[in-house]
Amino acid sequence: MRIMAQPGNTDRSARMKGRGAAALLTLATLLSLPLPASAQVADLVDRSTLRVCADPANMPFTNEEGEGFENKIADLMAQKLGMPLDYTWFPQATGFYRMTLGAKRCDVVMGYVAGGDPVLNTNAYYRSAWVLITKKDGDLADVDTLEDQRLKGRRIGVIAGTPPGDLLTRNGLMPLARPYALMVDRRFESPAEAMIADLDDGVIDAGILWGPIGGYYAKKSDVPLSVVPLVKEKGDPSLVYRITFGIRPGELNWKHQLNAFIKDEQGAINRILLDYGVPLLDGQDRPIEQAP
Incomplete structure (x- = not known):
């Protein structure tokens, strides 16, 4: 079984769960030291190769053809x-961490929610949110919160078992909601694409997807769609997440090296993400629309 890679899923071993990651106080000093490559990665199992743990069929993140944005960031x-x-x-x-990082078969997962157990998180390299997707020419195009009364009586697509479902229930929107499967074999099924197709065809009036997924598939739609990050929701669960690289606990030299990469290449990373339609947010939840 493959699952949609998105925050708030029910797999505690998956990469997207949790809150907050702490930066180390010695980071600035360590990054300034001209360490040889062997010293910089002294706590890695393999010191000569960048070994990435990834799903072979999980667009827009990764696939075996190297077409996902995490593939492109790994190339960089x-x-x-x-x-x-x-x-x-x-x-x-289930079993992803145990069979990859945990088994020391690879050394980095390219996308993990900050604070997600059981990994050690790097600094975040982007922030995004769950998004509300509607037709650009429709009367819901400017809706930016699930509290908006215009959503009453509307058919809203949602991935079953994800955080937005709690907010749909809280706002009385669940009775007409259309659920889409969370756990699927992505080689044969794509709930996000199915949701976008239903929105295009008028089967649903709006859809909610994790931002990188929603932004990517909305961009590929033949129908002009509005993609609005849900940053105004009150209370838990939060729909905004910081995404990091995930590595094994204790590998601090590796963490410092990856943090240096993020710091030096943030502009290039942002350009990759924006090219894939990822809705990027700054620290105040404002959209980042172009890379520096």
């Missing part, structure tokens, strides 16, 4: 670190 990382790139492929489902 390998180039900047001067290492050849190698993948360990395993579906983003």
Whole structure:
């Protein structure tokens, strides 16, 4: 079984769960030291190759053809670190951590929610949110919160078992909601694409997807769609997440090196993400619409 890679899913071993990550006080000093490559990665199992743990069929994040935005960021990382790139492929489902990072078959997961157990998080390299997707020419195009009364009586698509479902229930919107499966084999099914197709065809009036997924598939739609990050929701659960690289606990040298990569290449990372339609947010939840 493969699952949609998005925050708030029910798999505690998956990459997107939790809150907050702490930066180390010695980071600035360590980043300034001209350490040789062997010293910088002294706590890695493999010191000569960038070994990435990834799902082989999980667009827009990764696939075996290297077409996802995490593939592109991994390419950039390998180039900047001067290492050849190698993948360990395993579906983003139960057992992912145990069979990849935990088994020391690879050394970094390219997308993990800050604070997500059981990994050690790097600094965040982007922030995004769940998004409300509607037709640009429709009367819901400017809705930016699930509290909006215009959503009453509307058919709203939602991935079953994800945080937005709690907010739909709180706002009395669940009776007419249309659920889409969370756990699927992505080689054969794509709930996000199905939701966008239903929105295009008028089967639903709006859809809610994790931002990187929603932004990517909305961009590919033949119908002009509005993609609005849900940053105004009150109370828990939050629909805004900080995304990091996930590594094994204790590998602090590796964390410092990846933090340096994020700091030095943030502009290039943002350009990749924006090219894939990822709705980026700054620290005040304001949209980032172009890379520096």
